[in-house]
Amino acid sequence: MNCNKIEPQSYNTDDTTQASTTSSRILCRYFRKRNLTWFIFWIIIIILILLVVIIPTVIILKKKIIISKAISTTITTTITTIKKDTVATTTTTTGHISTKWIQDGIRVAGGNGQGDQLNQLHWPGMIYFDDDNQILYVVDEGNHRIVEWKSNVTTGQVVAGGNGSRTDQLSKPTSMIVDINNDSFIICDSGNQRVVQWFRRNERNQQIIISNIHCYGLAMDNNGDLYVSDVEKHVVSRWKQGDKNGIIVAGGNNQSNKLNELDHPTSIFVDQDYSVYVCDMWNHRVVKWLKNAKVGIVVAGGDSGGGFATSVRKLNNPIAMIVDRFDNVYVADSGNNRIMRWLKLTGSIEGRIIVGGNGVGNGPNQLNWPSGLLFDRKGNLYVSDRDANRVQKFDVDLN
Template structure:
């Protein structure tokens, strides 16, 4: 997710309404009338000169692949809150895990009843939105082909709010619209209360590499103008679709799969900062890159030292996020861990 978004911000509860709609089972989904989401902006201003230490610190998992409370198995999407608690879609363990700051183990908060398709089960959760103030998660339950709303505290089961979708990632904009990438239909759709099909906001013209097409879209980022950035995975590029656009604009990659500074290999998690600099998890190259606005190549900011489990290495990074201090978090999928790379104040100007 969005991991790159703060999924909650406003403390003014006067703008919250409760909507019921039976067409798509959005029952009791709390929706904002005004903006309640903001870019997950750290207190330290991140800019093109910001650097991070090259050795990461494991903040979740890292005890080999497994299903213990101190283990993860192929984590994907995640979210970091203002308390530095990490919420992780623990894909192969079919659960959502809450990992508090400095904890040595996590707490299962959704999907603790094993793999399955019951309302109290998950099967391959791959991404999530966290709204602590509204007291729910929204989970991309991939192998069950559904998007599920789950109570944040004390919930024992979820409720399907979008069925029959090959969800690869989801995020939410400041108006409360949900965006979901459908990896097999090669489309990104926006959903609002009352929708039964969703509105196409990117792709939708079949699988391909034209500017009006996508090929296995995965991670998403939505800015305040409702422009949607898409990791166009199998086209090895990141594409920006402005609101109501008929085709996308390539903002990174599109030079074919490769490891040069102008290329990507199966890009995953993305963040766009307030200066429109793009940060992307370059999964196949085991590195995190930053692309200036309008640049034709990027720079490596983390990793790029080959696949491995050393503190300065990654093995197929997936989600990325900043915390409020400007530290960079990376889901290091095949090392079954989440790494934190501290912002280097000596190298930031």
Template sequence: MFINDIEKKLKDLNEQIKEIHQENEFNEMNLNYLRNQLTEIKEELNNSSNISIKEDSQSFINEVSIITSKKSKSNKWKQNAITVAGGNGQGHKRNQLKSPHGIFIDKKKHIFITDCFNHRIAEWECNAKEEQIIVGANKQGNRMNQLNWPKDVVVDQQNHSIIIADFENRRVIQWLNQNQQILIDNIDCYGLGMDKHGFLYVSDYVMNEVRRWKMGEYDNEGIVVAGGNGKGNKLNQLNYPSFIFVDEDQSVYVTDRKSDRVMKWRKDAKEGTIVAGGNGQGENLNQLFYPRRVIVDDLGQIYVAD
């Protein structure tokens, strides 16, 4: 039965590869998705208790490679972008946004946006003409079913819950099937992140730190993983941390806004390293000016919303 399941997954993956090939859409995102799918199958084979392996034998799969004759389209960015959400002026209609801040894209390529000044979380499906309001349809407020200037959002793709940094209400709140639960209260939250193990990361712009919580265990103060040494621009300090990004190694990238830099804190590090900016406020290529969002791709390249 186990081998049959693996065979079915491989057949499904083969069909996806054929479809992408026919549509001439081999790009970095698709390649990474295919690599991840193959890696999951590899891990199932190597870790399965249903298969007997001799002690001196090798694992079934040691390396996964995807080879294509097509050159990746992401080597050079196109200068004309495609609007995937909003684009119809500032407003509160379902085809509009008003000061969008945080963004999260799930495995289905659905886009979740903190529509900050509309006090709601919007979901935009691929090629959709208008959004679906999934959180915050009850106007601005501090009730459990309301938001007040939400800044960031992540989706726990294990249980499909929406986790929000509810900025003015000073809380991190979870929405699951229209049921709300405050995960962390009395916190000056701004940015959110989640690693592959399900740990939740929250930046606190008043305490100038980033803390980590184990999923489901929020009845404690969490663990400081960046900053926590007062406000400042030393390597062990932060000054108004906003958005964060957590990579595969649990390293935390932080936009340190008032220090005009992006910091990287490796797991268990006592201080961070400057990976962007840090040369004073300005418009030169080695400078930043109140940086906002940061993301890091699979090649380790860092992208900053300056």
């Protein structure tokens, strides 16, 4: 029986022949409909299979593109400088997330043994770089002074300090901020338990901003509010101009490793959203406190699992850190003699060594208790190498 051929109607056949022809037509129509149904069914199945395979693939590709764009985006960090009523920020390019640095550092300050001569340093701490004038400022804690080092020179120049408790003297300073508008420094005068403003053109007109505080780190937000870490009370406080008492913005709930507490906070950083990053030194972590938060978020270190403190998931007595505008954290992992980078993309699971980590020592690729770090506009890394009594510069690796 050929279902594709329609039998011509005959008026000369008998009733049996007509019935047979009618049955054939019905069967042909039935099989045609059935074949069409199966054809449609299999088309739908194929489409569903393609959708199941293609949609997840497209989603994965989109995620890869987003991550790729994020990785290829230029990192910028901001070095905060105080102006009269507001804070100016100097944009510093540190390159891509995949940026590497030449592992052999170049000495740019000190490195001539521990001492108080102008070509020497004694426990250098926090550092600041003036890109416009190519001047490096070093907090020379053991010599109770701030030293200015210009590019390509072998000796520095004292711009603030002198051991003592007078307002024109310093005792074990730990950090500083540059006040461009007033041509002065804001200095944490730790040994005298105070924060002072040191005018560079008038050394006899220094001012005490905050008294009776065991300060260590300093930072400033866009409103000109000053943030100070107190290693005795284990808190970070915010001070507005003219305040007699600061407002606690991190810690303040005793000394422990709980997320609402700190243990010997050192370096601090304030971002554009007024979140406060704290180097929680004795808890071996960096903690981020959102504005008005009651607890912090661990963004680097703090891994309480097994393994040695040298693991890339751990920090060992971190003293200093900086944060770029993508919330990636760079840490002076002092006890491990290395500089670590913790990417926001990977959370706080593990960091990556960018310089150091080659054992304690004074070699060009070694560090000895790093205690300060910064980037210049070209992305070159400067590290204050405390126990080596020097500051090292690690150039961006362009190869």
